[in-house]
Amino acid sequence: MEAPEAAGEQAAESASRLRGLRDLWQIPTVLGAILLLLMGVFMWVRTSAPVDIDAALESVAVLLGAEEYEEAKAILNGPILSYMQDPEIHPDTLAYFYTLRADTLYLDQRDRNLDLRANNEQILSNYEQARRFGASFGDVRLYRNADTLLRLGRADEALSEARLLSDQAANQRREIFRRVIEAGLAHDARARDRALASDLLAELHKDPTLDDAGRRWLVAREARLSLQAGYPEDAMRRVLPELQRLPENDMRQGAELLLILGAAYLDVGRFDDAYTQAQRALGVLLDTDPLVAEAALLQGSALRIRGEYEQARDQFTIVTTRFPQSDAGARAYLALGEINAELGHHDIAQSSYRAVVDRLRAGRLPPDLGADQIEFSLGERHDERFERGDFETALEYARLSAACYRDGQMPAQVHARLAAVHRAMGDRLLAEVPRTSEGAIILRETDPITLEHARRHYADASRFAAAHARATVLSDPELSASALWMAAECAEKSGDLARAAELFNEYVQARHNDPRALEGQYRHAGTLKARGQYMDAIKIYEGIIDEHPRSVEAYRSYIPLAHCYILLGDADSLARAEQRLLYVISGEPFEPNAPEFRQGLLELANLYRRTARYPEAIRRLSEARARFPDLESSPSFLFNLAESNRLAAAEAGERLREAMPQSERRIMFDARTERLEQALAQYDLVRAALSTQDSKVQTPIERTMLRNSMFFRGDCAYDLALHHADDPARSERLLEEAIRYYDAAAQRYADDPSSLVAMVQIVNCYVALGKWREAATAHERARARLAEIPNDAWLNADTPMSRRHWEQWLESSFELRSRGTTAATAG
Template sequence: MADDVVDIEIDPGKKTWRELWQVPTLALAVVLLLAGLIGVVATRPKPDINGMIRIAETRLERGDHAGTLEMLNGKVRQHVDAPFFTDAHLQQFHTLRGRAVAKGQRELGVQETQNYESVLSEFKAAEKAGAKLGNEDQLLRLESLIATEQYDEATDRLERLDDELSAERIALRKRIIEVAMGARHPRIELAESHLLTLTRDPMLGVDDRCWAAARRAEIQLDQGFINEAITGILREMPRVASAKAGARGELFTLLGRGYMESGAVSEARKQLERATELIDSDDDLFAQTLMQLGRSLELTGEMELALEQFELVTQDYAGSKSYLPAMLARGDVLSAISETDPAQYSKEESIGAYVRFVDEAVGRAPEPLLLEAIKSMLQRSEEQFVKNDLVAASQYVQLAEDIHGILDTPVEVLHMQARVNFAMAEEMLRGAITGEAHVIDLADADPVTRAQTQRHYIRAADYYRRLADRIAGTDDDAAYAHSLWMAADAFDRGGDVAEAIAGFSEFAISITDDPRVPEAQFRLARAYQASGDYSLAAQQFEGLLTDSHDERLGKNVGPFAVLSHVPLAQVYLADIDSDNDSRAEELLNIVIRGELGDVNSDAFAMALASIGQVHYLKGQYPRAIESLTEAVARNPGTRDIHRLRFLLADSRRLEAEMITQTLTQGSIAPSVARELIGKQTEHLTIAAGLFADVRDGLEEVDPRRRTALETMYLRNSYFYVGDCAFDLGEFETAIRSYSIAKDRYAEDAASLIAMVQIFNSYFELGDLERARTASERARRFYETLPKEAWEDKSLPMTQADWERWLDSSYELAAMRTDGLGG
């Protein structure tokens, strides 16, 4: 202690002697204080441990278990390590604590594992201290061993019980059998072993013999040995004729169950009715009999009467073994009634019955009942799936999954979940799907439908993926391949490109002998294309083209090699490498020349559209017009029609501009000029109509569903209708078109284009006053626009438009000056 005081000094070396003299004095004072305390302790009388233990024993004898523990834990326990606490005290302390916990829990009707473990721990500590446990303590220990499922030790100690405890030995063996059979994962072999030993016990009475026969029959019925169970009960009946009525009644109940499961329903009902006469209505066995009666009525189609039996059990026997099975059976019967008479019970009520079962059964019911419930709910789900009631199918299968959770649910549940979610996604898009059968364009759906559809596709994909993982390594190679394929397919349809790539890659690598491998490669290439990874997409497409010439692979690859030509060309045109553009044109021309077969195919139409776009981008407008005109004719009802019409319209508008340049470049024969002007007029007239079609068509598309490209096509079409009219010299029509465009895009920089062209139109008409007004409006609007507004390269205002505004404004100003001068 003195050292502790010294240690708290911050810097003793700087202390004066006057300050430091107090340290040894303080140390001496502490020593004296401790000596005084020791003297006090030494003279205190020892506690009366024997008296405390006698009080605890007395309280235990009176049944005051809590008082016993209060004395042992509150008064005695603090002295356990004291030198005067003898081995005999320790033996009594632990033995009494073990008894108090065991008897107290039994009295309260509590069955807490922790308490049973405490009993075992106390008795073990008592024996370690040298105690010899009596018969009563041995029985209490056996109860705890059975409750904690320590069957080996329980069996060993059971065999060593004194002969005078034969009745208790029989009762405990019956308890082992009950616990083993009633466990969530039943220990049937253990139960059968103890049943055999029990029936050989010479002290077994007739009632217990009847009980043992019932347990053997129950095991046989649960395992499907129906005839053996029936025969065994019939043979045992004469031997137990003197048993109590309730015991014999249970045999009749099990006999009825056996007949029912063998299909002899009328005989089953006869035996069950006999059982009701023997079993007291307050007995849990009566609930089991009602349960079996309900089953017999269900089998004969008497659903309302069956429901009455099940509801009696769920209402009056909530603590019985039959409670949860009756809840499940109630759901089954309500489901059946709701299908035939929905006015009496709705489908929602039947689903609600299953919900209640799941809420109460999870964590409580034995595993066989849970598996029976899953089977039943899967059957309900399949029934609704066949009827295309996918919402109900989804609810039933989700309940089946909730029983064990997604990680432990049977593979049948995963498969049903996958099927239902995939079907729900398909149902949502039915009637709104366009394009290739294997690629669903979710842009065709409204935002809410699109989000829900994607969710169901992704859920389906996840379940198929989990299913594939669960059955991997089994003998069912076909199911594994199917699950892998469907997972990748659903991810693709749901728009999860990364997972689709992973899925199709795995399929193509691991399922090499499947005829769908070429399609997987094709889908993989399309997924790479969609993600912008053009190099990997090209590798896959080119690989298909190469494999199509292989005699061994060509049979399955061929169709997908044909389909690869157009998307491969699109990939080459979209990448930054211009050196492969010629390869793209070559691929498209192969399709257009009909070298791959039917000119009425989707591939041919896609090739026409793509080659048309190539010519358009190269400024080869006559060739673009030729290809795009045919592409538009072949794609009248597709979503892509707006893009094709816009490209065709713009090709004609730009070709008209090319003709204008030709006409202004020098001397041209009058006949040639007239022919060119005629073609120019034709191009502009047709272009104006096409731009109007694009404008009107895209206005009907929900703005939330338009792509960025479609939004640009819509805006530019408004202005190009006016441009075509202006170039045709139809200035009144141009003014009307530009005014509509200006009002439609009042806040857009493109609105300036309309204002400028309105000014130019009035100027061409000679209406100078309106031209000045229009010019002033354009100028004021132009001044409000930020510089970055003109960074949009897609604005339909070219350098020529700016020059035309400048020229017209200059001429208008010159006219005004001349007028003032005059």
């Protein structure tokens, strides 16, 4: 068997392309040999005859020489593979086998123009196995090994292999060196790689086989390294003499030197000279030469610095149009993004930036252009638009910055920008929405789409701010704390109360000595209250009041604390709520004109109404009405006052059934009359205020107030009529008035189950008036309406059909039945 290295080198040599017509005579001979070879392999696979492994391996070498890589792999991965496990097999055979496997993988990948990490690792593994069994490599395989190591980023090992190449393979050795140097010249190269590139340049200087072209390449790389290190003067010193040595027949390399000189001029501020050198380079380059892109890029950069933006843009466009996939093309896209942004053409700018980002994500950027450089440029664009209040454009730049990074790799400043711009957009959306005097949004007058967009912006702001806080917790604790606070605030504004509570609590726990920690506790309690976690909120509010009684947060805690107690609803909690509210309006913590005093007074009145202490509720509401005249135009306040009066009148009506002195009865009789008349007037004010509004923009509470006001007007008039039964004229007038109110309510809410209330009360009114035909007709209509309404409709607590209404209707029904009166017979 031929020695592995010799045979392999021969196969490698024959793997080169045919050189011309004089080589074509080989094709029939080679094809015939391959055919015979494949027939032999087929017979070997199909029979159990003794195997000639050496001959099989030789056939692989022949197949490699003919570039038949699939057939070679079929043999190496076929039955022969099992023979390689035989402990009796000779090490030379094993070395040859693994060498051929590595050769096959290497040549096949090269032929397919692939560069897959898995393939490269397999190539190295097979070459290492071959060496373990004693293979020694010549220049061809040393180069392949070095090339593969370099593709895997193992530069030191690749250089070790390259240094083993003989002088006959000096060009291949220099190629490996050059690739390592180019990597070290990359913009984002590590300091170690730059140092290695510098050392290799020095080593190449000592290479006695280096020709003039190689020396010029060497000078060009040294000059580029000087430029990257910030020494443009040194780059000029290297390039200028070399340009004088340049032969007339090598102007292409001269163009590269001219462009390096132009870049150095650009760095020192000699913009006109930079433009001139680029122009000279263009004069000797073919239109299709990639260096044309670099020259146009240099000219565009010089023009841009001189303020000639339109001309600069034209140069950059030449690069992106004619050389879009080149390294210069990527830089030109970035420059176009910047210059179009400076000219105010942000849509075009973002399109250019997007092209750069797409190439970044696809891994097709030049080594000296990385994510951080692109993000820095986009960050400047974002900041400029943000400062001008153009948040939509700023957001798009921030999103492009985020697209520069994979998940989990986004730097802190990108999170910060996204958080800030989303919050700003949410704030702007809500800045113009109508609000109450207390600052609450008037939902009925606000577009729900606007509110949803604002909510989404705040949710995104919270998410990015929280990520910013996590990213800076060690490097800048103060900045991290501010970001965490912003995340909590924005979560609260977005309506994500669970997240807001979590973030405020995290802030308090992490920053308990921070001046904002107390406010954080207060805000945390507020989110818990809004989520219905009243006991947890109470603990925090009580703690703030007890531990920091003179703080702003303590004064702000009294009202929500009392509200939490009210919402708990048990007797002990309601007593605690009253105690806190009485303290609020005592004049000690707050002046009577303070918002907290006003709110405390209204909450106390509502507490009394909820606990059926109606006279006290009326007294506190009347006090609020006198102190704060603007409440006169508040439908919710008027409704609460009307409810308190109506329910106080109902309570008085129950008491009037009891035995009491005549003088006391007279007082209570007059008081009940006054309560009903006031309730009727106040319900009418609520109806007048709300009935003219579009129901689509009303809140559910407002719609319920309007509906109940219309029904309760009728109830008040009806109750007044019965209350004054001893005054027939007055009673009749009030009953007719009640019928009008009920009829208006029934018509407005014809499709609502509550319409039955009005229809039933109309029956009761006609019965009270002794109008039996009308009562019978109304009774039949009410029964028909009842049949249409599902039984579970009466389980709704908001429906104004009380037990009293049912009982009165029942009494009227029996009265009609006892009279034998129906709609057909009445009269």
